[in-house]
């Protein structure tokens with residue numbers, strides 16, 4: 001585990017006194033780049049949804065299946081992965097480049113810990129980069145020099161908002177973020193979203209804890225999530241609980257709270 005006392009984290013812009021979204025996600029992925037305050041937050045969530053660790057795994061699994069589809073059948077060679085999180089196993093660039101080695105990937109996150117760890121991982125990979133920026137300012141991301149160096153906005157892009165839009169409050173206008181990004185990319189681009197879903201009483205209780213302890217977390221209805229794809233061609237099977245999106249193994253007969261805690265889907269820009 002990372003040690004709160006080992007470094008001058010503050011000099012890197014990293015606050016070890018409050019849980020961070022990227023680090024709490026690292027806890028549920030059973031990573032080691034997190035602090036006591038992050039683990040304490042996850043303990044509270046696990047009291048409501050004990051399957052929270054499985055939920056993180058479902059999200060990483062759909063990320064892998066989705067990127068394999070985008071780089072494979074959909075033929076995309078450029079990926080803008082927004083709210084990319086700390087590097088873990090089977091990151092977007094590893095999945096995409098295993099299908100098509102020429103794939104370019106830009107990771108964007110507003111947590112400085114992502115850049116600190118991402119730089120080391122990507123030092124050897126010239127087709128992949130990490131940018132520190134805020135998804136609530138999509139125009140700035142599209143204009144960012146490092147983004148433009150790797151992403152040609154004249155060619156189809158895989159726009160990924162995987163596990164991030166539920167961290168935007170309604171007044172931060174997630175639909176606007178989606179629309180600005182999708183307006184900037186050409187026909188044939190794809191939008192890939194996963195999000196916490198208000199699919200059970202436990203989900204609604206977890207939302208209260210997220211907002212109270214983390215300051216963000218808006219669990220939306222399936223209809224609200226589907227609306228983000230308006231104007232695009234939603235691919236089969238639509239916006240569904242994560243384990244049901246193009247599964248590559250057996251699917252559960254009956255869905256649990258954990259299976260349904262996040263919904264997701266992919267759409268193509270016509």
Ligand code: SAM
Nearest residue numbers: 021022025083084085109110111134135162163
């Ligand atoms: N996309 C990865 C995945 O699904 O495995 C990581 C998801 S993680 C749950 C959400 C990430 O979004 C965190 O790393 C967090 O720092 C980032 N994030 C949250 N709000 C953000 C914002 N406004 N701008 C950029 N990144 C943000």
